[in-house]
Amino acid sequence: MAGPHLQQPSFLLATLKADCVNKPFAQRCRDLETVIEELPAKELHGIFPWLVESIFGSLDGIIVGWNLRCLQGRTNPNEYSVALDFLDPSGPMMKLVYKLQAEEYRYDFPVSYLPGPVKASIQEQVLPECSLYHNKVQFPSSGGLGLNLALNPFEYYMFYFAISLITQKNSPVTHHVSPSNSAYFILVDTYLKCFLPTEGSVLPPPSSNPGGAIPSPTPRSPAVPFSSYGMHHTSLLKRHIAHQPSVNADPASQEIWRSETLLQIFVEMWLHHYSLEMYQKMQSPHVKESFKPTEEHVLVVRLLVKHLHAFSNSLKPEPLSPSAHSHTASPLEEFKRVVIPRFVQEKLYIFLQHCFGHWPLDASFRAVLEMWLSYLQPWRYAPEKPPQSTEPLPRSVSEKWAAFIQENLLMYTKLFVGFLNRALRTDLVSPKNALMVFRVAKVFAQPNLAEMILKGEQLFLEPELVIPHRQHRLFMSPTLGGSFLSSRSPAVTDASFKVKSHVYSLEGQDFQYKQMFGTEVRNLVLKLAQLICQAQQTAKSISDHSAETMASQSFFSWFRFTPSDVNGSYTGNDLDEIGQDSIKKTDEYLEKALEYLCQIFKLSEAQLTQMMMKCGTAQDENGKKQLPDCIASENGLILTPLGRYQIINGLRRFELQYQGDTELQPIRSYENAALVRLLFRLSSALNERFADQMEVLCSRDDFVGRLCRYHLTNPQLIQKIRYSPVVRDRTSQNWGPRISLRFLASYRTLISLLMIYFLASWFYVGPVGCTFIILIGYFLYAVIMTFFFEGWKPHEH
Numbered sequence: 188m189a190g191p192h193l194q195q196p197s198f199l200l201a202t203l204k205a206d207c208v209n210k211p212f213a214q215r216c217r218d219l220e221t222v223i224e225e226l227p228a229k230e231l232h233g234i235f236p237w238l239v240e241s242i243f244g245s246l247d248g249i250i251v252g253w254n255l256r257c258l259q260g261r262t263n264p265n266e267y268s269v270a271l272d273f274l275d276p277s278g279p280m281m282k283l284v285y286k287l288q289a290e291e292y293r294y295d296f297p298v299s300y301l302p303g304p305v306k307a308s309i310q311e312q313v314l315p316e317c318s319l320y321h322n323k324v325q326f327p328s329s330g331g332l333g334l335n336l337a338l339n340p341f342e343y344y345m346f347y348f349a350i351s352l353i354t355q356k357n358s359p360v361t362h363h364v365s366p367s368n369s370a371y372f373i374l375v376d377t378y379l380k381c382f383l384p385t386e387g388s389v390l391p392p393p394s395s396n397p398g399g400a401i402p403s404p405t406p407r408s409p410a411v412p413f414s415s416y417g418m419h420h421t422s423l424l425k426r427h428i429a430h431q432p433s434v435n436a437d438p439a440s441q442e443i444w445r446s447e448t449l450l451q452i453f454v455e456m457w458l459h460h461y462s463l464e465m466y467q468k469m470q471s472p473h474v475k476e477s478f479k480p481t482e483e484h485v486l487v488v489r490l491l492v493k494h495l496h497a498f499s500n501s502l503k504p505e506p507l508s509p510s511a512h513s514h515t516a517s518p519l520e521e522f523k524r525v526v527i528p529r530f531v532q533e534k535l536y537i538f539l540q541h542c543f544g545h546w547p548l549d550a551s552f553r554a555v556l557e558m559w560l561s562y563l564q565p566w567r568y569a570p571e572k573p574p575q576s577t578e579p580l581p582r583s584v585s586e587k588w589a590a591f592i593q594e595n596l597l598m599y600t601k602l603f604v605g606f607l608n609r610a611l612r613t614d615l616v617s618p619k620n621a622l623m624v625f626r627v628a629k630v631f632a633q634p635n636l637a638e639m640i641l642k643g644e645q646l647f648l649e650p651e652l653v654i655p656h657r658q659h660r661l662f663m664s665p666t667l668g669g670s671f672l673s674s675r676s677p678a679v680t681d682a683s684f685k686v687k688s689h690v691y692s693l694e695g696q697d698f699q700y701k702q703m704f705g706t707e708v709r710n711l712v713l714k715l716a717q718l719i720c721q722a723q724q725t726a727k728s729i730s731d732h733s734a735e736t737m738a739s740q741s742f743f744s745w746f747r748f749t750p751s752d753v754n755g756s757y758t759g760n761d762l763d764e765i766g767q768d769s770i771k772k773t774d775e776y777l778e779k780a781l782e783y784l785c786q787i788f789k790l791s792e793a794q795l796t797q798m799m800m801k802c803g804t805a806q807d808e809n810g811k812k813q814l815p816d817c818i819a820s821e822n823g824l825i826l827t828p829l830g831r832y833q834i835i836n837g838l839r840r841f842e843l844q845y846q847g848d849t850e851l852q853p854i855r856s857y858e859n860a861a862l863v864r865l866l867f868r869l870s871s872a873l874n875e876r877f878a879d880q881m882e883v884l885c886s887r888d889d890f891v892g893r894l895c896r897y898h899l900t901n902p903q904l905i906q907k908i909r910y911s912p913v914v915r916d917r918t919s920q921n922w923g924p925r926i927s928l929r930f931l932a933s934y935r936t937l938i939s940l941l942m943i944y945f946l947a948s949w950f951y952v953g954p955v956g957c958t959f960i961i962l963i964g965y966f967l968y969a970v971i972m973t974f975f976f977e978g979w980k981p982h983e984h
Contacts, residue, residue, distance in 0.1 A: 199226075200234050207241065213269045220279040228290045235287060236294055239344055242274070243351040246300045255371040256355060256483065270370050276381040276390075280344070285392040287340040294343040295325065295335040300350065302455060303477050304462035309334060317459075319451040345449055348374070349456035352487055366483040375487055379494040382449045383526075385501040385570075388519055389446055443518050450495075450530055457488055458534040461541050480542065482554045488538070489558035495531060496561070496568035499523050528594060535562065536598060536693055543605035548612055550619035556606075560630050563599060565591055583634035592636075593643040593686045597693055600640065600703035603631065607711045612832065615722035616729070618769045621776040624719070628783035637787050641704050646683040647690060648702075704788070712788050717798050719777045719784075726777075730770045815839040850927060862932035874925045881924035899924040 199222070206215050219238070223231065244252035253270055260267040274280050298309050308315045309324060323336040338346060352371065366372055382389055460478040502523040539562075542555040561567075566588055592599060606627055613620045631637060690698060701707060785795060815830035816839075826834070833839040850867060854860050874881075884895040930936060944957050 197233070199230060200237055203234060203237070212266050216269050216273045216279075220273070223279045223283045223286070228286045228292070231283060232287060232290070232292050235283065235292075235340065236343075238280075238283075239347045242280070243347040244355045246297065246347075246350065246354055248354045251355060252351070253370075254355075255374065256352070256366070256369050258370040259365070259368050260370075261368065267370055271373060271377075274374055276378065281392075284340045284344050288392070292340060293337040294340065296338050296343060296346055298324070298334040298336060300354070301336075302459045304459060305455065317451060317455060319448065319455060341445060342448055342452065345452045346456070348378075349452050352484055353456065366486050372487065372490065375490055376494070378449060379491065379498075382446045383494065383498045385497050388517070389443055392445070443522055446519070446522060450526065453491055454530055454534055457484065457491070458531075458538045461537045479545075480538075482551050485542070485554040485558055488535075489554070489561055492531075492535070492558060492562050493568060495527055496565045499527050500565060500569045532595065532598075533693060539598075539602055540605070543602060543609065548609065550617070550623075552609070553619065553623055556623050556626065559598075559602060560626065563595075563630065581633055584636045584639065586635070586639075589639050589642065590682075590685075592639045593646060593682060594689050596640070596643045596647060596686055597690060599631075600644065601701070603627070603703055604701060604708055604711070607708070607715060610715055611711070611718065614835075615718055615777065616725050616773065618773045618776070621722070621773045621780070624715075625776040625780040625783075628780040628787070632783035632786045637704075643686055644702055644704065647686045647700065649683045709788055712784055713790075713794070713798070716781055716784055716790065716795070719781050720798050723774055723777050726770050726773050814841060850925075850929060857934050858929075858932045859934060859937070862937075863929060866928040866932055870926050870928045877926075878924075881926075885924045895924065899926065 203219070203222075206218060210218070240250060240252065242253050243255070244250050255270065258267050258270060272278055298306055300306075301309070305315050305317075305320065309320070314321065314324075319342075320336065323338060325335045325337045327333060327335075460480075503520060539555070539559055542552075546552050546555055566584060610620075610624050610627075615621055615624065631640075690700065781795075784790065814824075815833045816827045817824040817830050818827060819825075830839075834841075850870065854863050881895065881899055885892060885899060887895075943960075
């Protein structure tokens, strides 16, 4: 790229596109850094949209770009470090952004790729509430297609960066990729720490002109009224005229415009996929889900939530003098004060409500759960350190967090009820599901937390005497016609009114609040406690079953010389595959969760003992599971909702048995199909040839008769054939004494025989000798089993 100052933008763009094919990644980044340093903004303006798209991918997801979500230092350390350096807040890409920002260039971003509520609002010619979209909507010119947003370079870059988490769903992700170690995740953390610092102030952007400064974007109108979603809207044309730039820029807004813009973009792109109206419509089963977040998406949102708590908690203590506050509080400190309630709370609440109601009932919900629990515990990200203690006692929640809990009451109470409903439908025997119940119970059992939640509920339920006709939905809605600094909400001292405003702003005035410590929710907790007891009993039964199976496996049973369980009646779960350690872990999680639930809801010892006894009677003498919960009717047994839950989660089952001819049952996975068919033909020939002789032998009353009856007949099947015409038709007439050679088709049997022949050859025993030894061993085993099962009982004709 010699003489870059002489190149036209079109030629420069063509050269850079060719380099993407011909040059390695590190070399391309070095060339781009040279171009950004040497070329003026006028020439860089033409390549900026292509460069942003080549990094973050296209909006339709076809172009993957640098695939930052899959780029990890462990698998590709060179490209990983080069990409992070290039996209660093002080790196070449941000220098390009600030260079273009100084010239006040604008770039079009299609409205069709915005989140659903925003896109619908703009297409209906209604200006969205968020100030991020004000003064930016561009109507299509004659012959143009679609609406666009005119964004400055910083906004354009961050729009693409944030939305790439949503649009790039079809990127080639391998199974070993950890989202928290990807270049994208690291960049999100880096941008948050740079533009929302917990210590110090936001670093000023580098200036391209000596002694100059990068101007902030055109300030927004300081006070423009607008309507909330669901209320009367004015025309977008009128709004657009009303939002013309003001002449005098607000210096306070200029100081942190990048911080506010970054946060608004992240919240809009990652959380604002459901409006209040959409959330209410989603309660109907006929509404199709429009957006499905991924586990990676939720992990990134959790990172945002954790950092915002740390950012908000870094707020300096207010001075004692009210007059001193107005003079000393910096714009960044004011921003910390309102960042969560004004920018995050409503959209995060609706996002979590959707996840709780629509996320699959599997272990991937853990990501949503931890994000929710992170939001509920801002004290975990407070700068003060807990006092050192010799005993690991749970840390009490300080009273200073009472205001946060009251102003986020629904986050604690309604979402807790949502989690209860999920937990009641999951298999608590699974270690991962048991861990989630344990985590929630442990968080809510923190000392003093339940009392503060109860206090918040009491404040909400207080009769409204002072302000009976207040517009709740408008009170807590921030005036987002301009920057958050342009109009600060008046301080409200009435704690009860604050809680009511929070609830009504999120759910509407017709909302019927369900008390977390009321009778209805308490009954749900009791149901969960009962299920925990049942899951503990089930885990114990599975553990005992596994131990008995291991202990009862004899030498000949390993060779499959014993009759196999043709019904496959045992239905295990993931505990069988994980092992005894996980069974022990599951029991520990459930035991602690039950203990925490008793602490939170003050469950008595008598209630707990009664539940344990009820669960204990659900097991019979041998520890086996009884039938699912049913009610008797004219048509037989009918499953109750509890019975369906028990079957789905493997807590109980019906004893299903194979009703047909065991020789004709489907070929199993542990059998050789060709051998099964061949041995069936051989067995059929032998049975047809010696049927009369076998019938005579089985009718004898001596030991030979007992031996033949045990090994040549199936008494249970004969009993069913005599009384069931359906079974008789399935098994035809071939239900007398028979020889069955199917067990020889088992892979385990084949391997066992090969091992025996191998050992025999080692000890110089020929094939004939081996066969003789096997037959003698099987005969002795048959005699022992005959004594054990038949004894000397007389033959019942």
